[in-house]
Amino acid sequence: MENQEEIRDWVALSFVTGVGSRTALTLIDRFATPAHCFRASPQELEAAGIKRDTIEQLKSSEPFHRADQELRELEKTGGTPLVIASPQYPALLRETYDPPIVLYSYGDLHRALARPAIAIVGSRRCSTYGRNVAEMLARELAGRGVTIVSGLARGIDSAAHLGALEGRGLTVAVIGTGLDEVYPKENKKLTEKIKDQGALITEFPLGTPPLPQHFPFRNRIISGMTLGVMVVEGAERSGSLITARMAYEQGREVFAVPGNITSSKSFGPNYLIKDGAKLVQTWRDVVEEFPTEMKTTILAAEPGDKRAEQLSMDEVALSENEKRVYSKLKSDDQIHIDELIALTKLSLSELLAALLSLEMSNRIKQLPGKYFARKL
DSSP states (O other): OOOHHHHHHHHHHHTSTTOOHHHHHHHHHHHSSHHHHHHSOHHHHHHTTOOHHHHHHHTSSHHHHHHHHHHHHHHHHTOEEEETTSTTSOHHHHTSSSOOSEEEEEEOHHHHHTSOEEEEEOOSSOOHHHHHHHHHHHHHHHTTTOEEEEOOOTTHHHHHHHHHHHTTOOEEEEOSSOTTOOSSGGGHHHHHHHHHTEEEEESSOTTOOOOGGGHHHHHHHHHHTSSEEEEOOOOTTOHHHHHHHHHHHTTOEEEEOOOOTTOGGGHHHHHHHHTTOEEOSSHHHHHTTSOHHHHHHHHHTOOSOHHHHHHHHHTSOOOHHHHHHHHHOOSSSOEEHHHHHHHHOOOHHHHHHHHHHHHHTTSEEEETTTEEEEOO
């Protein structure tokens, strides 16, 4: 177990200008510990290929001042630093080409990653179909003990986190900002739930804003700490395809949910399937690719016939108004409340009562803007 001084040394090394993940690991290979890196002579550092400006930084007190300030503020907010030398550091991530030497987290990352983990990513501007599928697969995987990892973005990422929470499982959000920044802002409540039912992690220090160049760095963590990446929707030049490419490079499994061939949002997953990604229709398609011991444990714990349970739920009597509303809703498209009034011929009060009852019985969901859709 590393002591506070060792943690401070690692955090200070991460603050040295010109020392990224790869350079930091090169220094550690050469000098064994961050403390020895800081104590090395300019000649030894130059011989290791370190540039003059970076050597000056290593010889200054500035990285330690920044590290002290970061650790003080982190303690106030309840955050935790996790250095690459720690046994608690994500084991799969440590194996990758350029793992961050320091992560910052809220929640219980160790508990979340004690289980098999899968990343679910996709379009920020997702379709109703994509949102429903992401939630369903995350819910069913999380309910079977699989941790869901995603990036807290709008669209598919948020749906994946919500699905995991609905499945009473664990979820990890990897963010491209400091822990004190919530991006997007509308995910503030979701962020709090994730802290309680998983973890929030980043490699960026407190106060780091959501700059575009940060998100590709975040993506390599999402793929690196999981057994595989599932892409639900993504356009031709999307971050989800970047994450999938990183997963390939890191030796991870790549999964994809097929989509409508006429939709631009389906380009990513459909392209990945043509390129050899595993086509996903159910949670079993994912678990089948797990290491044998993990797969056997999950499948052995699987309860009875889920389809029979679903049929039993569907047989529960609906009122005439509920049947009328439910028949107009779809799982792959959303309908506005005004359109439902016109289609069902119900009064607003009758429609609202039917919608509330259907939502409470977990058959439908309300989407932003007073849109509604069936749940998968």
